[in-house]
Amino acid sequence: MKKSKLTQNQAITLNELNNPTMDIKEIQDLIRFVAKSGVTEVELEKEGFKLVIKAERAVEQQVVTVPAVMPQTVQVAAAPAPVAAAPVPAAPVAESPKSSTHADEARYIAIKSPMIGTFYRTPGPDKDPFVKVGDEIQKGQVVCIIEAMKLFNEIESEISGKIVKILVDNASPVEYDQPLFLIDPA
Amino acid sequence: MHTFRPTTRFIGQYFRHLAEVGSTSDELLLEADTLPEGAILLADCQNAGRGQNGRVWQAASGQHLTFSLLLKPQFLPASELYSLNMLIALGLVDALSRFSQENLLLKWPNDIFAACRKLGGMLIETNLQGNYVRQAVIGIGLNINESMREKDGLRAISLYDLTGTTHDRYQLLEQIADCLEHRYLTYQQMGAGNLLMEYQRKLLGYQENRTFQITDGAQFKGMIMGVNNAGKLLVRHHDRLRAYAHGEIKMLFEDEIAID
Numbered sequence: 361m362k363k364s365k366l367t368q369n370q371a372i373t374l375n376e377l378n379n380p381t382m383d384i385k386e387i388q389d390l391i392r393f394v395a396k397s398g399v400t401e402v403e404l405e406k407e408g409f410k411l412v413i414k415a416e417r418a419v420e421q422q423v424v425t426v427p428a429v430m431p432q433t434v435q436v437a438a439a440p441a442p443v444a445a446a447p448v449p450a451a452p453v454a455e456s457p458k459s460s461t462h463a464d465e466a467r468y469i470a471i472k473s474p475m476i477g478t479f480y481r482t483p484g485p486d487k488d489p490f491v492k493v494g495d496e497i498q499k500g501q502v503v504c505i506i507e508a509m510k511l512f513n514e515i516e517s518e519i520s521g522k523i524v525k526i527l528v529d530n531a532s533p534v535e536y537d538q539p540l541f542l543i544d545p546a
Numbered sequence: 547m548h549t550f551r552p553t554t555r556f557i558g559q560y561f562r563h564l565a566e567v568g569s570t571s572d573e574l575l576l577e578a579d580t581l582p583e584g585a586i587l588l589a590d591c592q593n594a595g596r597g598q599n600g601r602v603w604q605a606a607s608g609q610h611l612t613f614s615l616l617l618k619p620q621f622l623p624a625s626e627l628y629s630l631n632m633l634i635a636l637g638l639v640d641a642l643s644r645f646s647q648e649n650l651l652l653k654w655p656n657d658i659f660a661a662c663r664k665l666g667g668m669l670i671e672t673n674l675q676g677n678y679v680r681q682a683v684i685g686i687g688l689n690i691n692e693s694m695r696e697k698d699g700l701r702a703i704s705l706y707d708l709t710g711t712t713h714d715r716y717q718l719l720e721q722i723a724d725c726l727e728h729r730y731l732t733y734q735q736m737g738a739g740n741l742l743m744e745y746q747r748k749l750l751g752y753q754e755n756r757t758f759q760i761t762d763g764a765q766f767k768g769m770i771m772g773v774n775n776a777g778k779l780l781v782r783h784h785d786r787l788r789a790y791a792h793g794e795i796k797m798l799f800e801d802e803i804a805i806d
Contacts, residue, residue: 474624474677476776478791500675509628509655509777510792511670518676533791536625 468524470539471517477508479540481530489530495523496546503541506534521545550716556584557615557730558723566607568594570614571671571685578673578681581616584727588613588719609692610704611666611715615684615726621734624677628777629738631656631670632745633729634684638666639748640725642688645718646708651750654770654779655792658688659750662799663703665689686722690715701799746772750797757798758783760790765804770797 473479481489481504491503502514503523525542528534552558560582567573567589574587590608619630638658639650648660657667666688673680689704691712706712733741746752751770758781759765768783778789 474674475627476625476778478793502673506674507792509631509773511627511631511656511672511777513624513627513672513674516673516675516680 465524467544468542469519469521469545470527471503471515471541471543473506473534473536473538473540474515475506475508475513476536477506477513477534479528479530479532479534480505480507481526491523491526491541493523493526497521497523497543515540517541517543519543519545548714548716550719552720552723554584554723554727555731556582557727558584558586558719560585562587564589566591566593568592569685570612571669571683574614574616574683575671578616578683583616583618585616586613586719586723588715610690611686611688611718611722613686613719615686617682617684617730619679619682619730619734622679624674624679626738627672627679627682628773628775629733629741630672630682630684631668631777632741633733634668634670634686634726636741636744636748637726637729638668638686638688638722640729641718641722642705644721644725645705645713648708650748652745652748653750653797654773655777660703660708663695663701665703665705665708690718742773749773757803759796759798759802761794765798 481491483490483505490505491497491501497503497517497520499518499520500516503517504515506513506515521543523541524544527539527541534540550558550561550563552561562585564570564573564587567587569592570587570589572594574581574585589612592612617630622630635652635656635658639652642650642658642665646660650665651659653659653664656669658665666686668687669685670682671685672682689702689706691706692704693707694700694702694704695707705718732739749770749772753769753771755767755769757765758768766783768781771780771782771787774780774789776789778791779795780787780789781795
């Protein structure tokens with residue numbers, strides 16, 4: 361978890377921090393700044409004035425509970441910064457119901473689309489799907505095809521585990537980094 | 547007979563010529579882990595070759611070039627894979643232009659056209675793990691030594707039709723290997739550069755008024771403005787620019803246009 365305190369020096373660079381009696385707009389601006397910066401807590405203290413801003417959704421919590429912002433499986437530890445940077449203020453919360461804080465779901469990892477294209481669950485029109493909910497899959501196993509420009513890309517799972525949820529309908533368009541499957545890692 | 551001796555570094559250096567196979571791409575995929583990058587599998591006859599929309603490619607035995615090429619473009623992020631489609635298509639045009647003066651064009655997304663007829667096509671299949679391209683198998687079919695122009699119901703043409711002569715397929719394949727490798731190494735070393743611009747310049751119907759048909763059957767007049775960074779076709783209709791994925795739109799030829 362990132363935690364930083366703005367020192368007096370850093371604060372001077374921000375107009376809104378110069379005035380000890382901040383108005384609502386300045387505080388809003390500061391909250392926005394904190395959200396963008398990716399830090400989870402800021403304490404600002406001047407004479408007769410103290411302001412503490414905490415981003416409740418800590419980096420780790422986001423990673424495990426919000427499928428939409430989950431980094432690609434193994435990158436979890438490697439790249440926390442971009443994760444924290446983008447989605448703090450209005451993350452796509454719609455995709456993460458309150459119940460997702462449940463301990464079981466906290467373990468789930470998303471397989472995401474590496475490219476813009478069309479998502480196919482089957483290898484061909486009249487074929488069986490590559491995987492179904494409940495299937496145990498192995499690392500390297502093909503889980504779907506993403507097609508773009510008639511380039512057919514077989515997407516292989518980077519982890520072994522059980523398919524918990526399929527997040528996209530067959531033959532629908534997908535965006536870069538869009539979660540496709542939720543996996544309960546083995 | 548000419549033996550196959552490409553002057554390349556790796557494309558075609560592993561080479562196998564089969565009389566008959568289900569599909570050269572399927573065969574190559576089976577052995578992809580053990581074969582070197584650049585491996586080419588040529589077949590005189592494919593009885594389950596993949597053509598457009600899953601249609602089986604009907605190739606008269608030994609008359610055409612139907613082969614697959616194995617690449618391992620691990621330097622290429624998955625999100626830029628459409629570049630592979632473009633550089634292969636342009637490489638094929640480079641090579642065929644060494645044999646024919648005809649203006650060769652690319653029909654989005656992956657066909658080669660001459661004189662408004664199909665000279666060949668390609669289909670790329672890759673395996674991705676995360677953002678990492680493990681391998682790409684490129685299936686290519688080119689009409690070479692059999693006249694295709696007279697075949698009813700096919701909007702096809704062959705190199706024979708264009709040049710009035712037959713061609714040694716090995717010689718042709720050597721030139722193709724050379725041009726594909728040049729395009730591939732240039733991309734690897736220099737990045738995309740002008741690739742998209744070059745592709746668009748060769749695009750059939752680029753910046754011309756054409757008739758299009760969309761999935762629900764509706765036809766409209768529009769203009770191809772290019773291809774976006776997801777490989778989608780950009781078509782302008784009145785003042786609106788829209789990006790279409792493969793399968794969402796079809797550019798029609800004269801005889802396919804509904805009479806108003």
